[in-house]
Amino acid sequence: MQTVSGSQLNRRARVGGPEDTTADQRGGEGVDDALQSRALPTNSVGSSALTTNKAVNDDRRPHKIEQTSIQSEEQSITQIQTVHDPLPNNTQHTPTERAKEIDQLTRNIVVNEDQEPIVLRFLQTLAETKDISIEQRLLLPKAKINKSFIKNLNTLNKYLPNILVTNNSLREINNILYAAAKTLVLDNNQTPYAPKMTINSKRNPPWKKRIQIRIEKLRKELGQLIEIEKGINTNRMSKIRDKLYAKYNIQSENDHNNTTEIIKQRIKALAGRIKRYEEMNTKKEQNKLFAENEHRLYRSLGCNATKDIKIPSKQNVEEFWKSILSNPQQYNKEANWIKEIATMSNEVNTIESEEITEDQVKFALRRMLNWKSPGLDKIHNYYIKCLTSVHKYLASLFTNIVSGKEPLEEWFTTGKVILVPKNENTEDPKNWRPIACLPSMYKLLTSVLANVLYSHCQENNIIAVEQRGCRRGARGCKDHLMVNKAILEDAHQNQRNLSMAWIDYQKAFDSVSHDWLIKVLDVYKCPSIIKRFLLMVMPSWRVSMIARGSQHSITTEPIHVRRGIFQGDSLSPLLFCLAVNPLSFILNRYEMKGYKLKDSFWINHLLYMDDLKIYANNKYNLKVLLDSIEIFTNDIGMSFGLNKCNILHITAGRRSSTTGEDHILLNGNEFKQLAIGERYKYLGIHESGKIEHSVIRQQISKEYFKRIKKLFNTHLNSRNIIKGINTYAIPVLLYSFGIINYKSNDLKYLDIKTRKLLAIKKAHRQKAEVERLYLPITEGGRGLINIENIYKTHILKYKQYLKQENDHLIQAIVQHDTQKDKYSTIQEAQGIERELRLPQGNIYTDNEIKEAIKKKQNKAWRDKQLHGQFPKKVLDQANIDIELSFKWLKKQQIPPSIESSIFAIQDQAIMTRQHQRDILKEPVDGKCRLCASKDETTQHIISGCDKLAGTCYVKRHNNLVQYVYWCLAKKHKIEVSDLWWKETLIQPQVKENDSTKILWEMPVHTDVTVTHNRPDLIYVDKINNKTFLIDITVPSDYNIGAKEIEKLSKYHLLKTEVSRLWNTQTTIIPIVIGATGIVAKSIKKHIDKLSTKIDLTILQKQAAIHTSTILSKVLGDNVFIHNTQDSLIHNAQHSSNTQHSLSIQQSVSTQSSTITQQLSSSIHQLSSTQVAPTNITHLSDTIQTSTIHQEHRM
Structure with missing residues (x-):
């Protein structure tokens, strides 16, 4: 045991101490800046604020907070900004006294030298973290999750309570979290990095x-x-x-x-x-x-890497954003509607709570994305989630912050805003889109408060039904688009009048008045904890703008946010919804001036965050509604984006052709009427009096295929290509399901063309099984999302949603939908239920829908005469481990062409002579072109041809033996190559040291005749006195079980003799890998007996790739079955194949070790790396029949 002194612990365990920044760096001589400089702790030498702020920061003994209401916003701001004065009942320490107190505390913490190495490395990282400012921290890469990482994470999670107390400061806990994350990353062989300062910073290597x-x-x-x-x-x-x-x-x-x-x-x-x-x-x-x-x-x-991105000057960027954010905006305190809303809110019930609990922190963390870009603190949400032992200390810290006991530091309320170009004119600051990154701890605290505020709004029905922007459980945009679709269809079909307006607010989130945000919290009687927190942080909101160009970048000085909301967290959207919520109350007073659906409700507006659409039954009522909106907008200090505001009139179901009907605003500006031929993009869907379904379908399909082609232009491996299609291309379609009318043929066309593009990329073989392309990998599929099935799933889930919700907008959708004869969502869902044999009218989960679809796909696959043989005769066998047989595809990255070839081999979609004779009915001899003794089937070529047994099969077999031998040698520190594929086993050999002896291809001499006395490897564990007879084989997938039994019986007598003669415990280890990677359930048990880190997925990958190569070598270019355009092509190829088979037969019979070695080099290099080469197409297209090119490698 070693006691750590105060100075040592200051380096190793204790954290704290503000970063080295000065108040002078912030600039500005105004009153706001002066007040803020006192509210934020600094480390300036000689600063009088330092001693007082540090005293408040360091002395964290709990004290009683008087339950007095806040009299006014001005009084509250003054109280918060003068935090340099000592709080009631607190003792103000001098720096000397505080130093002694810290030293005394540090003496009580003991570091055990026998602690886990990860803990010692954490303490060292913690000391380093304390010594640097938060801005100087390095970014942490996304962690590669593995067993070692999880083990270290759990170890640190158990240790952290040893250095945490209930009164840890904000900076202390933040340092601990960052140090823990950085330690885990470094121990995981990953490297923290500094942010890139330019977009195209690559240089020629x-x-x-x-x-x-x-x-x-x-x-x-x-x-x-x-x-x-x-x-x-x-x-x-x-x-x-x-x-x-x-x-x-x-x-x-x-x-x-x-x-x-x-x-x-x-x-x-x-x-x-x-x-x-x-x-x-x-x-x-x-x-x-x-x-x-x-x-x-x-x-x-979507970026043009060669395009030169020019950035505006730092001064221009600062001036532009200061003009928006730093100019406070007042609201009209005399507006009559404010008093009316306040009167209506008298019955609102407010539940006050001064404490933030650990459960609230955990609930907020569940909703946060693991790897969302962090802010200045550089801490990913993942680590805050997984370090659960910190949660109760975070809850205590947050309670102190919102109650005013814990002063805030500058970094906590400073946002990092990344500017992204909107268009090619990048020298103008207004053409850059801001993306805010806030500190993770700030986002967590605001997420907790957002849940408190949302509960208050939900319990008191504060948020208007027409606002779907922050309504949990709602479908948001889809609900509004469905209502909009119903109104447009109703007006068109019933030939009714309809006037509409689309309204856009200029810089809506950046222009909300802070005073109005505080006022609206009072109006709706929101919990005081929310108001108190906002009054505390609003004066210190700051953002730094970062713009990166091709040659250089700029970072502005911190810009004070005196107007608008602090974007990037969970609380901001809800605050904005509350700020514009009174608009719905004002408009609903004119309900009868809206539009009434047939036999349904009146609707005059829809609001999604700041996207507002107005409906009226004529142009005069539209003017009344627009005038009311203009008055409200002016009252709260916001303004319209006139270039994105339009109106449109429909007369008797047809779009009005009258021009010059622009709406004149009260201030003289105008909303332009939508011109003939123009469309307005409302919530992502173009419309012009009606939804043009065919045009939008075409646009969406074009974007979908465009994204697929972009993915195919990359060099992603097979798994990443499939995942990319699922997460990058298919979401383009999902948004339109239910809104845009799709026929079954439209969806099938998308699936068919997707498969054609995959076939062009050689990521799918044309005659391979289609159904398994869409099955999960764990069930023998490839995991691609089927568009037709995802559409059905979406319709079923939306139908359930419509049945469960009961607000008047959803009821309007349901009533309109039930009256439709065609493209009815509910009727379509009922038909899908019958097709999938789901109980109609019941509520079923997503898993039940997925299982019903998978059951249908599996049945279709197994019912096929040729393709169904593999699942019925292989996968459905009791001894086969289906999940383990395909798990290697996830871990071992391979090119799309290789993966598609392996699946085609399993489906027997191979152009063999037997296939030509029996399926294509061509006049060819169905016998093997090499041995001419058996029919040339897929299974015969990959594992049953005598002519290949002495060459290709042996090489495939020895490749697997080589890896197992290397693993065993590595375990016992026998000198071998660093990379397993560089290890060579040319002749029988023995390797031995004090702990083990490994024999390769060495026969065992016994006093009794033993026929089978030479297993592939004999592994002797001298320490435990155990001997393992290891024999490896790669049979046909259909023959795995029989081969395993054969190996166990084949070496049974040898096992007995070795046990007797060598006086050791002997075990037979049969390692049976199917030709395409299929394995039995028992293989894991056999490999575990060796107590060696043998990666089964590598063995499976080696076997599968070699099998694909063997087929390519034997059949040449015409390996896979393609759609034949005419029979003349095949007849012409037949004569060349005859000559080709003769040369193959001669080549195989005289095959030298040179060819084998070349094949080995190619396969080893292909399978050794973790990056798959999509540039190298399937070996059938590149490897000729007589030579193997060594240049084809990863």
Whole structure:
């Protein structure tokens, strides 16, 4: 045990102490800045505020808070801003006294030298974290979750309460969380990094520069040789000629021409090398980026990397945003409607609570995304979620913050705003879209308060039904679009009048008055904890704008937010909804001036956050509604975005052709009438008096396929391509389901064309089974989302939602839908229920719907005569582990072409002679082109041909043995290569040390004749006196169970003799891997007996890739079955295949070890890396029948 002194603990365990920033850095001499400088602790030498603020910050003994109401906003702001005065009942310490107190506390903490290494590394990181400012912290990459990471996480989670107390400061807990996260990342062999300062900051790597220099030199020499050949005779050229002729030993004209050609080829080879290396690097980078942040990769797909992005000057950016954010805006305190709303809110019941509980913190964390970009504190939500032992201390800290006991630091209320270009005119600051990143701890606290505020609004029905922007459980935009669709269809079908207006607010979130936000909380009698918190943080809201260009970047000085909401957290949207909520009350007073659906309700407006649409039964009533909206907008200090505000009139169901009917505002401005031929994009859907379903379907389909093609232009591996389609392309379609009318043929067309694009990419083989393409990987599928099925799922879930909700907007949707003869959502859902055999009228979960769809797909797959053989004869066998058989596809990254080939082999979608004879009815001999003794089936080629047994099958087998041997040798520290595929097993050998002995291809000599006395590996564990007879085989997937039994019986006698003669406990370890990676349930048990880290997925990958290569080698280019355009093509190919089979047979019979070694090199390099090469197409397209090109590697 080692007692840590105060100074040591200051470096290792205790955290705290504000960062080195000064109040002078903030600038500004106004009263607000002066007040703020006193409210925020600094570390300026000689600052009088430091001692007082630090005293308040450090002395955290609980004290009683008087339950007095806040008299006014001004009084509250003064109380918060003068936090430098000591709080009631608090003792103000001098710096010397506080230092002694800290030293005394640190002496009580003991560090055990026998603690876990991860804890010691954490303490060291914690000390380093305390010594740097929050702004200087490095960003942490997204963690690669594995068993070791989880173990370390749990260890730290158990240790943290040892250095936490109930009165830890904000900075202390933040330091602990960041240090824990950084320690876990570093221990996981990941590296924190500094943010990129420019968008295109890539530079040519050294290897590329070296090759380019060589190319330039060769090009220069080539040009000189060409000039010499033209006969240019000068003194300078003579010297050059003599030099080149001497360098390349050119003696004649023929040598001159040969040298010229050689240099040309060298230039092409070097250029090809650059291209190959760049593709390899691109593959690695793209797959790594996809694993860490797939959305960032998606964003990069739509960017032009070569485009030069120019950024505005720092001064222009600051001036632009200061004009929006830093100018306080007042509301009209004399507005009559404010008093009316306040009167209506007299019956609101407010539940006050001064304490934030641990349960509230945990609930808020559940709703936060794990890897959302953090703010200045650089802490991902994942670590705050998983370090559960910190939650109760966070609850205590948050209680102190909202009650005013814990002063705030600048970083806590400072946002980092990333500016993203909207269009090509990037030199204008207004053409940059802000994306705010707030500190994670601030977002957590505001999320807790947002839940408190939402509960208050929900219990008292404060938020208007027409506002769907922050209504939990609602479908948001979809609800409004369905109501909008019902109104437009009703007016068109019943030939009624309808006047509409689309209203957009200019910088809506950035222009809300702070005074109005506080007032609206009073009006709706919101819990005082919300108001108190806002009064505390509003004066200290600041943002730093960051714009990154191609050559440089700018970061503005912190800009004070005196107007608008602090975007980027959970509380802001709800505050904005409350700020505009009175508008619904004002408009609902004119309900009869709206539009009434047939036999249904009056509707005059829909509001989604700041997107407002107005409905009226004529143009005059529309003017009344718009005038009321203008008065309200002016009263709360907001303004219209006139260029996005339009009106439209429909007369007798038809769009009015009258021009000049613009709406004139009270201030003289106008809302333009939507011009003929124009469409307005409302909540993402274009409309112009009616929804043009066919046009929108075409637009959505075009965007969907555009995104798929973008993915195919990348070098993502197979799993990432499938996931990319599911998460990047298909969501484009999901938004339109239920709003845009789709026929069954429309959905089938999308699925068919998707499969065609996959086939072009060779990510799917045309005649491979379609149903399993859409099944989960754990059930033998590939995990792609079927568009037709996801549409059915969506319709079923929305029908259930309509039946469960009861507000008048949903009732209006239901009543209109039930009256429709065509494209009725409810009727369509009932038909889907019958199709999937779901109980009609019942409430069923998402899993029940998915299971019903999967059951239908599995039945269709198994009912097929050819493709159904694999699931019925392999997967449905009791001894087969289906999940483990396909799990390797997730872990071992392979190109799309390889994965599709493996599935095609399982489906027997292979152009064998037996298939040509029996299926295509072609006049060919169905016997194997190599052995000519059995029918040439897929299973025969991959595991049953005698001509391949001594070459290709042996190489596939030895490849697996090599990996197992390497794992065993590594465990016992026997000297082997660092990479398993570089280890060579050429001849029988034995490796031995004090702990083990490993024999490869060594027969066992016994005094009794034993026929089978040479297993692949004999592993002797000397420490435990155990011997393992390891034999590996790669049979057909249909023969796995029989092979395992055969191996156990085959070496039973040898096991007995070894146990007797060697006096050891002997075990037979049969490792049976199917030719395409299928394994039995018992394989895990057999491998676990070796007590060695053997990755089964590597064995499966090796077997499957070798199998694919064998087929490609035997069948040549015509491996997979494609749609035949005419029979003449096949007849022409038949004659060439006959000659091809003769050459194959001769080649296989005389196959030398050189070919085998080349095949080994290619496969090892292909399977050794974690990045899959989509550039290298399936080996059937690149590997010829006589040679294996070593250049094909990962």
